[in-house]
Amino acid sequence: MKSTMCVSAVLAGILLAGFSSLALANQNLVVNGSFEAGPDPGSFTTFKQGEKSLHGWYIGKGSVDLVGSYFPASDGQRSLDLDGSPGAGRISQSVDTVPGHLYQLSFDLAANPEGPPNIKTMGVTVAGTSHKISKLGSKTYTPYALQFVALDDRTTVSFESLNQPADSAKFGMLLDNVSVMDITPPTLHQFVGEWDSPWGVIKFRQEGRYLKATYPHDNGRIVGTLSADGRTFEGEWSESPSYKPPQDGGRVYFNLSDDGQALTGGWGYGSAPPSSVWNATRKH
Ligand SMILES: [Ca+2]
Helix, strand or coil, rough: CCCCCCHHHHHHHCCEEECCCCCCCCCCCCCCCCCCCCCCCCEEEEEEEECCEEECEEECEEEEEEECCCCCCCCCCCCCCCCCCCCCCCCEEECCCCCCEEEEEEEEEEECCCCCCCCEEEEECCCEEEEEEEEEEEEEEEEEEEEECCCCEEEEEEEEEECCHHHHHHCEEEEEEEEEECCCCCCCHHHHHEEECCCCCEEEECCCEEEEECCCHHEEEEEECCCHHHHHEEEECCCCCCCCCCCCEEEEEECCCCCCCEEEEEEEEECCCEECCCCCCEEE
C-alpha cells in the first residue's frame, strides 16, 4: 500500500505561502474582502470592537486600522492592520456554504514594520480549525491559501492578532484580498455511491476533495482525487493482508462516462501503469 499519510495530513487542512490559486472561475463569497468599501480612510482609520462600520466584517476584539494612503495595499487602495491604535484586533465574517463542499480561503499578508514586535503573529480560523501565522515585519505581501470542508450552511472566517501585549499592540499583520471560493470538483458527487465491478461492489464516498472507496475483494480500499476537469479519478488501491505495494497495493484510475452511469478504468501492481482493465457500472 502506498503511503496515504500525506493525504491525511492535507485533509486536516493545508496552509501554503505562495500558493497559486486553483484555476477555477468562481465567485468570492466574502463581502468586502479587499476592504475597499466605505468612506475613504485617509491615511488610516481605526475601528474598535463592536463597531459595525467596517462593511461586511464584525470586530470582535480590540481594534483594527483600515489602512489607506499610509501603506500600499496588495489589492486596490486599502488594507487592514489587525493591530489598531491601539489594541490587537479580531475581525470575522460568516459566508453561505454547502456542507461537504470543498472551499479555498485565500488572503494576502504583510506585516507593519514600523514598530514592535519584530515578528507579528496572527491566527486564522475557519470551519472550527485554527492556524497560526508569524511574519517578520515587511511591507511586501505574500499570498496564503488554505482549504477546508464546510461543516454547516454558514461558515465563519476570522482573523485575529495574537501580538502581545494585546492592549498596546499597534503594529500588526496587514491583511488584504480575502476570498472564499467553492472549489469542489463539479463531478465529484457523481462518483459517490455504489458501482458493480468484477472485484465486487465499489462504494465511493467523499472526504473533502478526496474520494475514498471500499470493495469486497480482500477488503480492498481506494483513495485518490479527481483531475482538474473532474472526469478522471486517479488514486491508489490496497488490500489485505499487508495493504502495501507491490503485491497488495498499486495505482488505479477510473474515467466517468458522459451519462455518469459507467466507469472505465484500470489497475496495476505497485508503481506499474494501471493497465489491467477495471470497469464498473452504477448500482445506486
Ligand atoms: Ca484592498
